Amino acid sequence: MSTLSILSDNILYLRMQIPKMTQEKIAEKLVVSRDSYAKYETGKTAPPLDVLLAISRYYQVSTDLLLTVDLRKYSREDMIELPNNRSVLPILVDEAGENKIEIVPHKASMGYLNGYNDPEYIGNLQYMSLPFLHNGKYRAFPAGGDSMPPYNDSTYFVGKYVESRNDLKKGKSYFFVTREGFVYKRYTDQNQYGTLVSFDNSFYDPYEIEWADVLEIWEYECSINKDDLGLLNPVPMEIQSMFLSLKNDIQIVKDSLKK
CATH class of the missing domain: 1.10.260.40 (lambda repressor-like DNA-binding domains)
Incomplete structure (x- = not known):
């Protein structure tokens, strides 16, 4: 055939x-x-x-x-x-061997919808590294809108790429990249046509997003305020050192619990 x-x-x-x-x-x-x-x-x-x-x-x-x-x-x-x-994104690392977390700035939000699957576009985005995030592909997206309290326009969501909609977990928060823009919602349920999502802000009613409109799905991992960390500039060495120290402390605690 x-x-x-x-x-x-x-x-x-x-x-x-x-x-x-x-x-x-x-x-x-x-x-x-x-x-x-x-x-x-x-x-x-x-x-x-x-x-x-x-x-x-x-x-x-x-x-x-x-x-x-x-x-x-x-x-x-x-x-x-x-x-x-299944669709798998490559995991890129920086000079220190840490995952590169690309940052999608507010002013480039709509441009991302056209360039999300363009390696050249993604390669030109600024990035940061968070040593405590491993075992997956991560990306940072801008927050905004009344449906996302208590976050403000200086907040970025860091999400882990979801390869399959079968990996969605009820009650977890996700960042849906749709044809219309970015949607941060809590996953409720799904069928073959779409996914039912709800707001953290109870003022809004749950609604369905059609699969045909979904470009990517990212599972919420953490939020970061760019004003505090200066995300649109290279991450300062003292911040990197702080995260490395935190990572080492966490590992020491884990090792002690195994004994």
């Missing part, structure tokens, strides 16, 4: 798994015309890259699987667990 034939069979199969999901409805979600979408399902035309990515995000199936695997052989649950259906 050709790649185009596999893709057309897959997107028809995936749509048919959703009750009452017509070509017109899925085309509306993908922001294309029904006629254009119909040609994708019949294999007459290959979808543009941005539409292919939108299909991938909506069904939470990687483009690799959409183009190379006959998904009709798998259940929805088995599909999510397939090895090629």
Whole structure:
């Protein structure tokens, strides 16, 4: 089978798994015309890259699987667990061997939505290192908005990259990067179409974020005030020394507990 034939069979199969999901409805979600979408399902035309990515995000199936695997052989649950259906970010380290935590400044927030998967864009972001954060990929995002008390516009959330939505834990806070911007919310539940999230501020009601709109998910690890640490400048040596000292003290306590 050709790649185009596999893709057309897959997107028809995936749509048919959703009750009452017509070509017109899925085309509306993908922001294309029904006629254009119909040609994708019949294999007459290959979808543009941005539409292919939108299909991938909506069904939470990687483009690799959409183009190379006959998904009709798998259940929805088995599909999510397939090895090629995970997206892993490389972990970069600084001169001291500590994880590089890229900082997304307020003024570049919208630019991140276009460059989040561009290595050159990410490589040009300033970064910091926090020695107590290991075993994962971390990134710092600006806080803001009434839905995020007690944080202010000088606060940054440091999040750990979530490779699969199956790794989400109820009650935990996450930073959702969506097509519309950044959303910091507490995870409540999910289904194949979206995730239900709630606010820390009880004034707001829970709501659902559609998977098709989600670009990345980062699990909240800690918050840092840039005014206190000067995050938009290189981290001072005294701050680095403080964290290294704290790291050593924690290790000493752990070693003593093992005895």
